[in-house]
Amino acid sequence: MSNYHIKHLEEYYQVYRKSVREPENFWEEIAEEHFLWRKKWNRVLYWDFSKPEIKWFEGAQLNITENCIDRHLATRGDKTAILFEPNDPKEGAEHISYRQLYHRVNQFANVLKAKGVKKGDRVCIYVPMIPELAIAVLACARIGAIHSVVFAGFSSTALATRINDCDCKVVITADGSYRGAKTIDLKGIVDEALEQCDGVQTVLVAKRINSQVAMKSDRDYWLQPLLDAASDQCRAEVMDAEDPLFILYTSGSTGKPKGMVHTTAGYMVYSAYTFKNAFQYKEDDVYWCTADIGWITGHSYIVYGPLANGATTLMFEGVPSYPDFGRFWDIVEKHKVNQFYTAPTAIRALAKQGVELVEKYDLSSLKVLGSVGEPINEEAWHWYNDNIGKNKSPIIDSWWQTETGGIMITPIPYVTPTKPTYATLPFIGIQPCLMDEDGEELKGNQVNGRLCIKFPWPSIARTIWGNHQRYKDTYFSTYKNKYFTGDGALRDEVGYYRITGRVDDVIIVSGHNLGTAPIEDAINEHPAIAESAIVGFPHDVKGSALYGYVTLKDAGETRNHDNLRKEINQLIADRIGPIAKLDKIQFTEGLPKTRSGKIMRRILRKIAEKDTSNLGDISTLLNPECVQDIMDNAL
Numbered sequence: 001m002s003n004y005h006i007k008h009l010e011e012y013y014q015v016y017r018k019s020v021r022e023p024e025n026f027w028e029e030i031a032e033e034h035f036l037w038r039k040k041w042n043r044v045l046y047w048d049f050s051k052p053e054i055k056w057f058e059g060a061q062l063n064i065t066e067n068c069i070d071r072h073l074a075t076r077g078d079k080t081a082i083l084f085e086p087n088d089p090k091e092g093a094e095h096i097s098y099r100q101l102y103h104r105v106n107q108f109a110n111v112l113k114a115k116g117v118k119k120g121d122r123v124c125i126y127v128p129m130i131p132e133l134a135i136a137v138l139a140c141a142r143i144g145a146i147h148s149v150v151f152a153g154f155s156s157t158a159l160a161t162r163i164n165d166c167d168c169k170v171v172i173t174a175d176g177s178y179r180g181a182k183t184i185d186l187k188g189i190v191d192e193a194l195e196q197c198d199g200v201q202t203v204l205v206a207k208r209i210n211s212q213v214a215m216k217s218d219r220d221y222w223l224q225p226l227l228d229a230a231s232d233q234c235r236a237e238v239m240d241a242e243d244p245l246f247i248l249y250t251s252g253s254t255g256k257p258k259g260m261v262h263t264t265a266g267y268m269v270y271s272a273y274t275f276k277n278a279f280q281y282k283e284d285d286v287y288w289c290t291a292d293i294g295w296i297t298g299h300s301y302i303v304y305g306p307l308a309n310g311a312t313t314l315m316f317e318g319v320p321s322y323p324d325f326g327r328f329w330d331i332v333e334k335h336k337v338n339q340f341y342t343a344p345t346a347i348r349a350l351a352k353q354g355v356e357l358v359e360k361y362d363l364s365s366l367k368v369l370g371s372v373g374e375p376i377n378e379e380a381w382h383w384y385n386d387n388i389g390k391n392k393s394p395i396i397d398s399w400w401q402t403e404t405g406g407i408m409i410t411p412i413p414y415v416t417p418t419k420p421t422y423a424t425l426p427f428i429g430i431q432p433c434l435m436d437e438d439g440e441e442l443k444g445n446q447v448n449g450r451l452c453i454k455f456p457w458p459s460i461a462r463t464i465w466g467n468h469q470r471y472k473d474t475y476f477s478t479y480k481n482k483y484f485t486g487d488g489a490l491r492d493e494v495g496y497y498r499i500t501g502r503v504d505d506v507i508i509v510s511g512h513n514l515g516t517a518p519i520e521d522a523i524n525e526h527p528a529i530a531e532s533a534i535v536g537f538p539h540d541v542k543g544s545a546l547y548g549y550v551t552l553k554d555a556g557e558t559r560n561h562d563n564l565r566k567e568i569n570q571l572i573a574d575r576i577g578p579i580a581k582l583d584k585i586q587f588t589e590g591l592p593k594t595r596s597g598k599i600m601r602r603i604l605r606k607i608a609e610k611d612t613s614n615l616g617d618i619s620t621l622l623n624p625e626c627v628q629d630i631m632d633n634a635l
């Protein structure tokens, strides 16, 4: 019996039990039956969380693009692989068939080879949501180059940090990008970044907005003429199962961004298997995930997972508000979208617009709705369920992380009964547990603790690029022999999980993970500022927004505070990106600190949340007097 496609609840329990009791047999069967291998593995799994070291399908050889493209050519050559919907609806959609995708990926791969890119080299991809982005990703995978996609909304400083961290020698970008009615000068941002990146030898530039850009000779090349001249045949590099496939940066609570390394075989198997089941994808369905490929959601559930299943995956270049707030629903109607996967922040923004913009469109094609990126609040869940799903399309509230590579806790639609705000049950093969603060596992139901995973799954990130110690410290040192997620969760009376949010200093704003430390570092660069502390506070659209407490070097600073606020936000936009700007900035005379000098964020968080009834004992602080002052002047 094939366990590849789960169709009812008893089957879920049965397959789940098998995946936990005999994980190696289970994954071996899935891998064997549903993927194309150049050579089979010698060992299914080796793991040791204390080192930590994790290897899946060791000894196997494959190329993921042969699984995502070549093997479909015989039966799905003319089927649409990528359905591209541009920013401007008047431009018209583009259907890229599997055969066309094959040719375009090969051409791109040959261009990379001609520029000297070899197996194991790092390639930075800083491209907006146009087909070239997905094609660049696959072209790297074709030749065994490690792609590092950087979200094309990040600033030049953020881009430079990521290029240098993994020594990319090639950067792929575009002349610019469209974002609703605006354009963004991407090439200008790349040029600025590259002033700090000596290792980059080649920049390939896709033409999108036809703007005038500066091209540096012997470094910058227009992509299209090179593609046109390249052969559309390119042998797929044979990769080992544990060869890195990509690096993707994610924010930690401190320090620079972490380059999470995902490897080839396990990532492929898990992203494909979760895609098939979590979305109940059937041949001829049109699947749409609204994320950007610059995030893990786009890697796993726009590119690799869907294509490995021979699916039609929709890529949308624009924003939900352009030309108006009905755009998502317009696209659903136009392309008869069957599975729709988005983030709570988008749902909340759209819910604010009223239902007229929804009712104008025929959404009857929808079968499955997904949510990812942050906890979905009850109100947003019901709005989504009532107005978009019309109470008939199950909502899969899927919990996972950049580090996990694929969906970890989720209802399986039409299989798992849903419950608002609950991610419900672990996916096949996933063994979650909840821990208390003393490091003891909380047994039984109706418990609340810190979410860990006890056993490896195929797509767990294997390391942090260039810093294995940090990988160990961050994920495997808090609890012995367990992967620590950084999230809190509760388990209800039937064993359903509800994710309650981060328990560290990562704040999720509009679905984007932001570490407080890099933002504070950016603010502290301002010459007038002594120190700062960032906390999150509830926001009805963004989920959380950022509140900054800032102390000035000169308390008598006479400059206009509003100007200072603008300067602070400009610094943040330059160093990190506009997504990290602060909604509120309060100037304070001091920040509450412990006697060892640690800022008491818990107190600042409560003040920002306007919940000051129980601040706890503040008498032990170094400077308890500042707390009242901060409360009196809170925004």
Ligand code: WTA
Binding pocket: 250, 295, 296, 297, 371, 372, 373, 374, 375, 376, 397, 398, 399, 400, 401, 402, 403, 423, 485, 486, 487, 499, 500, 501, 502, 508, 511, 512, 513
């Ligand atoms: C949060 C995104 C509640 C969580 C795939 C996690 C969620 C972080 C959910 C990872 C969900 C993601 N419910 N919280 N359904 N999905 N999160 O790395 O805090 O961008 O640790 O990966 O988002 O964010 P990342």
